[in-house]
Amino acid sequence: MSRGSNILAEFLRGLGQATFFLLTIVRALPGALLRPRLIVQQLYHVGVLSLIIIVISGSFVGMILALQGYRTLSHFGATSTLGVFVSFVVVRELAPVVTALLFAGRAGSALAAEIGLMKATDQLSGMEMMAVDPVKRVIAPRFLAALIAMPLLTSIFAVMAIGVAGGHLIGVDLLGVDQGTYWGQIHAELRPHDVVESLIKSLFFGIVIAWISVYQGYFAAPTSEGVSRATTSTVVVSSLIVVGLDFVLTAFMFR
Amino acid sequence: MISPDSDIHVRVRGLRFSFGPRVIYDGVDLDIPRGKITAILGPSGTGKTTLLRLIGGQWRPKSGSIEVDGVNVHKQSRSQLFELRKRMGLLFQSGALLTDLSVFENVAFPLREHTDLPESMIRDLVLMNLEAVGLRGARELYPEQISGGMSRRVALARAIALEPALIMFDEPFTGQDPISMGVLIRLVRTLNKAQGLTSIIVSHDVKEVLSISDYAYVISGGKVLDHGTPEAIRASRSEYAQQFLHGRPDGPVPFHYKASKNYADDLLESVE
Numbered sequence A: 001m002s003r004g005s006n007i008l009a010e011f012l013r014g015l016g017q018a019t020f021f022l023l024t025i026v027r028a029l030p031g032a033l034l035r036p037r038l039i040v041q042q043l044y045h046v047g048v049l050s051l052i053i054i055v056i057s058g059s060f061v062g063m064i065l066a067l068q069g070y071r072t073l074s075h076f077g078a079t080s081t082l083g084v085f086v087s088f089v090v091v092r093e094l095a096p097v098v099t100a101l102l103f104a105g106r107a108g109s110a111l112a113a114e115i116g117l118m119k120a121t122d123q124l125s126g127m128e129m130m131a132v133d134p135v136k137r138v139i140a141p142r143f144l145a146a147l148i149a150m151p152l153l154t155s156i157f158a159v160m161a162i163g164v165a166g167g168h169l170i171g172v173d174l175l176g177v178d179q180g181t182y183w184g185q186i187h188a189e190l191r192p193h194d195v196v197e198s199l200i201k202s203l204f205f206g207i208v209i210a211w212i213s214v215y216q217g218y219f220a221a222p223t224s225e226g227v228s229r230a231t232t233s234t235v236v237v238s239s240l241i242v243v244g245l246d247f248v249l250t251a252f253m254f255r
Numbered sequence B: 001m002i003s004p005d006s007d008i009h010v011r012v013r014g015l016r017f018s019f020g021p022r023v024i025y026d027g028v029d030l031d032i033p034r035g036k037i038t039a040i041l042g043p044s045g046t047g048k049t050t051l052l053r054l055i056g057g058q059w060r061p062k063s064g065s066i067e068v069d070g071v072n073v074h075k076q077s078r079s080q081l082f083e084l085r086k087r088m089g090l091l092f093q094s095g096a097l098l099t100d101l102s103v104f105e106n107v108a109f110p111l112r113e114h115t116d117l118p119e120s121m122i123r124d125l126v127l128m129n130l131e132a133v134g135l136r137g138a139r140e141l142y143p144e145q146i147s148g149g150m151s152r153r154v155a156l157a158r159a160i161a162l163e164p165a166l167i168m169f170d171e172p173f174t175g176q177d178p179i180s181m182g183v184l185i186r187l188v189r190t191l192n193k194a195q196g197l198t199s200i201i202v203s204h205d206v207k208e209v210l211s212i213s214d215y216a217y218v219i220s221g222g223k224v225l226d227h228g229t230p231e232a233i234r235a236s237r238s239e240y241a242q243q244f245l246h247g248r249p250d251g252p253v254p255f256h257y258k259a260s261k262n263y264a265d266d267l268l269e270s271v272e
């Protein structure tokens, strides 16, 4: 009982601290926007360096979906709708969710570790003593870069999965679905608001991952163990929140 | 203590501070005279670094006040505190260089953040400051490629880049060979004479620090044990000061971190 309430108290304290921290970051965002060079630098770190894993995963997810979908659809003689099947699943669910999970593992963990180490080696207090606010100089640009990167990476994931290498490669080039039908069906069935909803999801996931990783890094205990714990928590907590939040968002969007 | 009010750059009154149950300061009064070099001496783990962080406003005292230029550091808003810090340099014990920036960019960092100087001017200032600490040739290197002593010298170059009025050195001489030590000592003294910089030097190298300082405080166990000019400290008959100056393990300053049991009991205690 008391252990349970301790955990609850600890959780609420953390939540309060994280919320307050988020407000501090949001207040620092306008200032960060005035220094695009810092954001571009971080975009490279969280975005460009995540590209490979996103491109490869997107391609394989698309190929797997095409294989699985083709088998099922052929029972109903509906293989011409393969494009619709792949694109619906990818755009509505897999692109935002899988990208978010990969992003948390690749970029979120790196952010938390980097910030945690900066703290442990006095770099953050060093900045403070030079009258430079680490939230403005270090946290805000990283937060923004993660926000911007998520929808972009999600789009790249979707394009790879549906078109370039994934569904198209297996469905059209290997299994012989007509190319015109593949794209025509997608064009006819996939509505713009599917795409918009997908991007909204990815934006939400981006906020969650960016928030959790900078929070975990900034409030890590300044030790090797503290940094390692921050890194792990970032991946675990982000992943759980992403899948939970996905359910909530999906429920709202398909009312 | 010394001279009239305006000559006091940092004034500490009734300072109390603790980490949890461990009391670090228990009612300390200090006056740091303006334009002078003041040494803070004391055994390892007494709270010298803590004192500098308190003066810099990173930590908050439990009670008492710290005034810099007559302004209470802990009664400022965050932006006021940052204004105050622009005129303050703190040289961290670890150097605290930014690891993703080169030596050059580290020294340029405060200039880029706080001034709109053209690139050519920044370059000149950085090179001048690096030259002063003998590291102009190392400007392309990254912090992981230089030694601990070099890091501290880079940090010094960075700390003086904005020409602060007050600079606090945390163990600036640790890890320096006799030659760099001599250069650093001369540099600190030159800065002090030429720019009227107020310097606080925390150090274990008692002989070296006393040789350049104008005033010295000896702290231990949360109290000021002795203070005065270097001559007075050297001549002091206080057991504390003498023990510290001559590095004797026994005396009023305990070498050991306080333990709850005595040594024999601790060893004899059977393992459950």
Ligand SMILES: Nc1ncnc2c1ncn2[C@@H]1O[C@H](COP(=O)(O)OP(=O)(O)OP(=O)(O)O)[C@@H](O)[C@H]1O
Pocket (backbone or CB within 6 Å): B019, B024, B042, B043, B044, B045, B046, B047, B048, B049, B050, B051, B093
């Ligand atoms: N973040 C912290 N949390 C808890 N205790 C701390 C913390 N930082 C320092 N201490 C304790 O405060 C005391 C003073 O630390 P401080 O770093 O100020 O010592 P110091 O005088 O600078 O020592 P040294 O000469 O070895 O650098 C130490 O005994 C240490 O155990």
Ligand SMILES: [Mg+2]
Pocket (backbone or CB within 6 Å): B048, B049, B050, B093, B170
């Ligand atoms: Mg120290």
